[in-house]
Amino acid sequence: MKKPAATREQKKTEIQQLSQAELVEMVLGLQKIIEELQEKLAIATGKSRTTSQTSSKPPSTDLIQKSEKPTVQPEADQKKKPGGQPGHPGKTRKGFARVDRTEISSPDICLNCGSKELSEVINIHRQQVASLVAKPIEVVEYQTQSCKCLECGAVVRGEPPRGIVPGQDLSVNLQALLVWLGNYGHLSYAKLTELLWELGRIEVSVGTLQKTNQRVAAAVKPALKALWEWAPLQSNVHVDETPWCVMGVKEWLWTASGEGFCLFHAADTRGRVRVNAS
Numbered sequence: 001m002k003k004p005a006a007t008r009e010q011k012k013t014e015i016q017q018l019s020q021a022e023l024v025e026m027v028l029g030l031q032k033i034i035e036e037l038q039e040k041l042a043i044a045t046g047k048s049r050t051t052s053q054t055s056s057k058p059p060s061t062d063l064i065q066k067s068e069k070p071t072v073q074p075e076a077d078q079k080k081k082p083g084g085q086p087g088h089p090g091k092t093r094k095g096f097a098r099v100d101r102t103e104i105s106s107p108d109i110c111l112n113c114g115s116k117e118l119s120e121v122i123n124i125h126r127q128q129v130a131s132l133v134a135k136p137i138e139v140v141e142y143q144t145q146s147c148k149c150l151e152c153g154a155v156v157r158g159e160p161p162r163g164i165v166p167g168q169d170l171s172v173n174l175q176a177l178l179v180w181l182g183n184y185g186h187l188s189y190a191k192l193t194e195l196l197w198e199l200g201r202i203e204v205s206v207g208t209l210q211k212t213n214q215r216v217a218a219a220v221k222p223a224l225k226a227l228w229e230w231a232p233l234q235s236n237v238h239v240d241e242t243p244w245c246v247m248g249v250k251e252w253l254w255t256a257s258g259e260g261f262c263l264f265h266a267a268d269t270r271g272r273v274r275v276n277a278s
Contacts, residue, residue, distance in 0.1 A: 189210065228256075
C-alpha cells in the first residue's frame, strides 16, 4: 500500500534537515538491516554467503544450509574404507610366534546318528587365539633363603629372580606397563589404581604409583640423554614448541622429531638458548 504524498514529502523534508553525521548513522543503520534481510533470504533459499569458516558465526548455523539429501561423490573422490583394499593381496595371520597353552577338543558322540563308536583322529583344525586370562596379574611370594658357609662361617643369601627389585612391591615389567599407560596412555593415578584392582584384585596406593613413575624416569634418563645427543647429528630434524600449562603456569613443551624418533623436552621458556642448554 502506497503512503500518501503528503507523508512522503514530510519525510523528505525531515531528512533534508538532518545533519551529515545523522545522515551517515541513518545510512549505516539501513545498510545493516538490508544485510540481515539478505542473509535471512539466502538461508531460506539455501544460498547463504557466510559460514562458520568465513565469518564469526557458530558452526551450528551451518546445519541450516546443509542439504537433507546425501551428496553422491564420484567414485574417485570417495575415501578408502579401512582394511584391505580391493586387489591388495591378503596376508593371513599365521599365529603369534608362541603358544602358551594347548587345549584339545575331541568329539564324544556322532551328532548325525548318536553313536559313540568313533575312529582315530583323521584331521586337526588349529586356531591360535590371544585371550585375556582370568588372572593377568599374579601375586607371587619370593622367599630368599640364607645359608651359612661350613668352611668360613659366612652367611650367604640367595639372589632374587630377574625382574624383582628388593623392597619394591611391583615387578619391573608391571612398573613399565603402568608408566606406559600413565604417560603415553594418559591414564590418571586414580584410573591406574582401578585398573590394578579390576585385573588383579590388588590395592596399590597413589603414592606407590608416583614413586614408580619417578623410578622409571630416573632409570631411562641416561638413555634419553644419549638420544638427545644423537638426534642433532641426524640429517633431518624438525624442532617445534607449544605452550604447556603446568600447575597453572604456562611453560613450553619442545619436540624434536625425525625419521624413526620423536623426543620431548619441557622448558620454562620458548627461547632456543634454554633448549640448547638442556
